[in-house]
Amino acid sequence: MTGKEPKWLNSREMKAWRAYIIASRRLLEALEQDLEDHDLSMPDYEVLAQLSEAPGRRMRMSELAEIAMVSKSRLSHRITVMEKAGWVKRQACTEDKRGSWAVMTEKGFRAIVKAAPDHVQSVRARFLDQLSGKDQENLAVLFDRIQTGLREDFKNEA
């Protein structure tokens, strides 16, 4: 913190921040609700979607955790639950005996294939359809910039 910035947000900043944070919360809420029909949360959806696109529909736990943006511990717990649901199986990794594969079952594949179009439609209806093509392009640029900024911040902290 440089101390140069004013302490509070001006009206323009406040409007941007509140519009973003409130709409985001409600959007996520709505998307989660839509997914409930398929007995899935967004993080679980992400895990299964990634797994379904991996070669052989299997992936090492660490890689899956990273790509689906969940902690290793959390993934491990979730996979245990999904195993009980019969969507995934764990398989020992012979190349690296510390590791294990998360392997999607046929049942798991059917589940994600069934959920995906509804989820996409939900994202479309609640988010993309509110934005013009140009809006979408601008938004992608802005949020990529924010993400890059976060990485910079991280570098400075580390």
Added chain:
Amino acid sequence: MTGKEPKWLNSREMKAWRAYIIASRRLLEALEQDLEDHDLSMPDYEVLAQLSEAPGRRMRMSELAEIAMVSKSRLSHRITVMEKAGWVKRQACTEDKRGSWAVMTEKGFRAIVKAAPDHVQSVRARFLDQLSGKDQENLAVLFDRIQTGLREDFKNEA
């Protein structure tokens, strides 16, 4: 669902959606991390901030839950925790004996007053500073529109 829309996202849509969702997740993560220095989560911060601005620094549980966007049950549990931390007290409501007031203590007020500038600075550094004034204005418009769209959806579902 009308069935008219294509099943998958095109490249522009995908870029917008992924940029938004990934940056948002990382942004929230970063903001939460920044708040940890003050032993606060974002929802807890929101609760305390709202309470600190209420007349008499007290608010009825229901109203506080609504304005801070948390469920009543969750608020009740959180207030129990905050009571133990000495930040808030519950007070019986005489006008409506079913109800109760959440009352911010002096200690709670000091905690939020201490956290607020850091949090604002964190929002600034990680979000607002990445955007030009014009960007901020555009963003506010877009996300207000998304929020309005969600309300429409809700009306159609209810």
Added chain:
DNA sequence: GAAGATTACTTGAAACTTCAACTATTAGCC
């Protein structure tokens, strides 16, 4: 003014997430 519905809030249990600790294995290094 009493029965029934609604509202305000709390509670306990179940499910979920986080955190730190742990095992097992592999990699790096002299």
Added chain:
DNA sequence: GGCTAATAGTTGAAGTTTCAAGTAATCTTC
């Protein structure tokens, strides 16, 4: 080879959130 450090993943406990059910008070309506 043998020692230490790092990596892959799991686990159990503690804390958090959700959900359904509960209590108590107020409102409605006839």
